[in-house]
Amino acid sequence: MSTYIDVARETATTSKAARPAGLGEIMPALIFVGIFFIVPVVALLLRSVLEPVVGFGNYAELLGSATYLKIFANTFIVSGLVTAISLLIGFPVAWTLAIMPTRLASVIFAVLLLSMWTNLLARTYAWMVLLQRTGLINKMLIGMGLIDRPLPLVNNLTGVTIGMTYIMLPFIILPLYGVIKKIDPAILQAAALCGANRWQCLTRVLLPLAARGMVAGALMVFVMSLGYYVTPSLLGGTANMMLAELIAQFVQSLVNWGMGGAAALVLLVVTLSLYAVQLRLFGVQNTGGR
């Protein structure tokens, strides 16, 4: 653990040499962010403490109810699962892409990006058709005699995890690829020459060097998953609802904006805290998810 943090710290320190641009030059951007991001967030914050009555009643209700706490827990469990699985699948893919001939790699990249650019709803519905009890996967497994009864793959946690992992994979592969590509293969050769076996090469050399990319990608996937709406609402059941669905319910169906605002702010605070943790550990340079 400490090895890669040291490596990262070093990089972070050296990068501090680059000073930020003058304030005047970024003024338009600041104004834009102020009007279209800060003001609405403040308005939301106000609603959450003003509606329907002044006070912190909405927060008390949100954090005091077992149902809502379960939804928070669900949100974290799903996001954690999706992040972990994306890392497990994404790392070997990024590694393979980094060491394969550039032309072949660019073809695979094209496939990856194409899937990213395909309409989210279409992709999610496609999973629904594949995963449902009468869907392709279950029919195939039954046809092959592997199972007698269809597996419950959709309208539950399994469905959400599969669908979201699929959508998040590019977001972890791309930053990982960027980091791994920069690792000099000679370092691995050197390690091997010094007597490291393959496992040691991976755990003592490659993983520490790729750690920045892994953390950046993992954090991005985790944070994106926390606020995801479409995929969980289509592939999940009501019993494992996530926070974004709860917010949509408050805003659209119950038209209770106080509660909706409170839930949205809790989500925002969690997201910002995670971001702060990453900033502290890895510095501003490496959080962009390259």
Add this chain to the structure above:
Amino acid sequence: MKRTIALAAFAAIMAVSGTAKAETMVFTSWGGTTQDAQKVAWANPFADKTGTVVAQDGPTDYGKLKAMVEAGQVSWDVVDVEGDYAAQAGKDGLLEKLDFSVIDKSKLDPRFVTDYSVGSFYYSFVIGCNADAVSACPKTWADLFDTAKFPGKRTFYKWSAPGVIEAALLADGVPADKLYPLDLDRAFKKLDTIKSDIIWWSSGAQSQQLLASAEAPFGSLWNGRMTALAASGIKTETSWEQNITAADSLVIPKGAPNLETAMKFIALATSAQPQADLAKATGYAPINIDSAKLMDPATAKTLPDQQTASQVNASMKYWAENRDEIGKRWYAWQAK
């Protein structure tokens, strides 16, 4: 020849200036086949009659409606909403009072008329079944709640609205005339017994997909969706036993930009012929009592207004008063 060209040019100029002068208004509904039908049955004749172009928007979004009214920036003139929401929104001051000197309510089904809304169409929750997929179809709500007699997944409407709670109580043996006030504890207890066998549908199209693919071979569906499924060639069975009616309503958001035109549009939309046309296209019932006469009897027979023998009316009044409370409990129960 020259004269023809001149005439054509004249006509073109008239047409252009006609369009430039033409009023526009915005009608918002739920999208899909229902809104397509509303456009054909209501908006097109309205445009022909008044020259007003009716722009279509959607889907209906209660959050958006509230935001527009609060901000004083309303872009919708007439909105198709659920009946229980209409009653509540009227009370909450989000809607314009309707002008019944323009809209003739003497011919409208009084169940669906309030100061702020008139019916748009009415529908029933029926027990739908894919007869190809199962050996026997459930006939009553009690059947649909009986997982021993009818094993498998069943589908119900996901959102908090009249229909499912009533069905649960009827299945539990509550007499139809003793439904209200709803015994929520009892309803949720009954729903608990089948909770793990429910797949929720959140849109009409999804309910059809679930039934057609036999993902959930039976469930509680809007009758119009069953009509459409049957027409698509799937062997279906629909049980009207204790069909539960609810209505959509037409409302005008407070501060709508074309108030007078909006009243006229509602007046036309709820008149006999447009209501009959919509019913023909959707399988939902007209809310104008003169419409049935204008339809061919074979079609009229398939509509909810002909299924009154064992019909149960969901109480919009009760729902309007308790919508928030029920909604909170409903979603909390679902998430449990």
